[in-house]
Amino acid sequence: MNNFNFIFVFICLLFLTNRNVHGQCSSNVLSQYFNGSVIGIKVIYFESGSVSYMIGNSLYSAQISSDLFNINSFNSISSSNVDCSRSNNRQPFDVNKVSLPFSDARSLLISRNGAVSMNIKGIKLEFQLSYCSSSMAIGVANNSIPYTFYFSFNQNSQFGLSCNDTNVVTETPKPNNKNITISSNIINQWTTNNINYYQFDGIIENKSKKVIKSLILSSSVQLRDDSSIWDLVRINNNNQQPSTFTLPSYVNQIAIDSKYKFGFITKSDRNPTFNIVSVTYQ
Numbered sequence: 001m002n003n004f005n006f007i008f009v010f011i012c013l014l015f016l017t018n019r020n021v022h023g024q025c026s027s028n029v030l031s032q033y034f035n036g037s038v039i040g041i042k043v044i045y046f047e048s049g050s051v052s053y054m055i056g057n058s059l060y061s062a063q064i065s066s067d068l069f070n071i072n073s074f075n076s077i078s079s080s081n082v083d084c085s086r087s088n089n090r091q092p093f094d095v096n097k098v099s100l101p102f103s104d105a106r107s108l109l110i111s112r113n114g115a116v117s118m119n120i121k122g123i124k125l126e127f128q129l130s131y132c133s134s135s136m137a138i139g140v141a142n143n144s145i146p147y148t149f150y151f152s153f154n155q156n157s158q159f160g161l162s163c164n165d166t167n168v169v170t171e172t173p174k175p176n177n178k179n180i181t182i183s184s185n186i187i188n189q190w191t192t193n194n195i196n197y198y199q200f201d202g203i204i205e206n207k208s209k210k211v212i213k214s215l216i217l218s219s220s221v222q223l224r225d226d227s228s229i230w231d232l233v234r235i236n237n238n239n240q241q242p243s244t245f246t247l248p249s250y251v252n253q254i255a256i257d258s259k260y261k262f263g264f265i266t267k268s269d270r271n272p273t274f275n276i277v278s279v280t281y282q
């Protein structure tokens with residue numbers, strides 16, 4: 001990790017001396033990233049003399065949103081996180097202080113025309129990217145901080161994980177794929193004002209040979225209301241059907257040999273079907 005700060009200075013110098021930045025953002029420049037592939041995004045910004053560096057992955061999927069939306073836990077690391085534990089040397093960008101800036105899959109939205117909506121730990125920013133090249137863009141947000149975005153078709157994996165990224169893959173599974181199963185069963189039921197309610201436990205089981213890093217599910221489940229699902233996050237608008245769900249941002253992975261549990265309340269006793277829209281393995 002000792003080289004990390006030097007790499008940072010290098011990245012920052014690259015940014016400051018970058019002469020390949022052309023004019024206004026047009027939809028043509030960014031539209032290549034709206035082709036259904038998972039897009040690796042890196043964000044660098046400067047605030048009060050510190051540098052923050054965020055990485056993660058986003059996706060455009062017509063059924064879900066007209067924007068690129070974040071599909072997994074973006075990681076953020078900052079020069080202001082200093083570690084002094086090793087040999088009493090100041091080490092910025094302490095990997096043990098990585099934070100998860102986004103709380104759901106709508107926290108970083110980028111439109112084809114370069115409109116950005118970003119919600120970092122409850123602070124909402126909306127701005128227009130002002131300069132774009134084919135792989136980078138800069139915009140000054142309404143908190144006066146300039147944000148630089150780097151786009152790539154290579155997916156990012158999280159800080160602090162094994163450096164061997166060769167096996168990060170995102171798939172759109174076939175309907176009869178048995179490697180990931182999603183099942184549910186009723187654990188409680190009650191009647192209020194003559195309406196029957198059913199509480200379900202859901203289980204996602206990874207029967208593949210790989211660690212699941214992120215998942216997008218689609219279902220026509222009719223929830224009691226917007227708050228009647230936990231440990232899954234609905235991406236699209238409440239009344240839109242089918243609904244799309246993702247793992248909450250605090251879930252970094254569905255580990256090897258683990259089952260992931262979620263819960264929900266419906267007005268129907270029929271077990272809903274959850275289909276897998278996409279899955280990212282590492």
Ligand SMILES: *[C@@H]1O[C@H](CO)[C@@H](O)[C@H](O)[C@H]1NC(C)=O
Nearest residue numbers: 032033034035036037038153
């Ligand atoms: C999207 O474009 C990239 C770069 O051209 C390509 O590698 C990728 O396969 C495309 N994805 C889809 C789903 O067509």
Ligand SMILES: *[C@@H]1O[C@H](CO)[C@@H](O)[C@H](O)[C@H]1NC(C)=O
Nearest residue numbers: 123124125126141142143144
């Ligand atoms: C930035 O814009 C958003 C959305 O319009 C607004 O909610 C937020 O308060 C603004 N932030 C600042 C620092 O002006």
Ligand SMILES: *[C@@H]1O[C@H](CO)[C@@H](O)[C@H](O)[C@H]1NC(C)=O
Nearest residue numbers: 162163164165166167168282
């Ligand atoms: C990286 O992972 C791949 C796939 O699991 C494996 O074949 C390869 O040997 C690994 N490389 C190293 C250096 O560990």
Ligand SMILES: *[C@@H]1O[C@H](CO)[C@@H](O)[C@H](O)[C@H]1NC(C)=O
Nearest residue numbers: 173176177178179208209210
């Ligand atoms: C299930 O996972 C195995 C191992 O990762 C893979 O070889 C196989 O093709 C997968 N099956 C399906 C139906 O995707």
Ligand SMILES: CC(=O)N[C@H]1CO[C@H](CO)[C@@H](O)[C@@H]1O
Nearest residue numbers: 206208209210255256257258
């Ligand atoms: C639930 C779960 O994690 N299942 C599988 C995930 O991937 C590992 C990889 O070896 C399998 O062993 C698990 O059964």
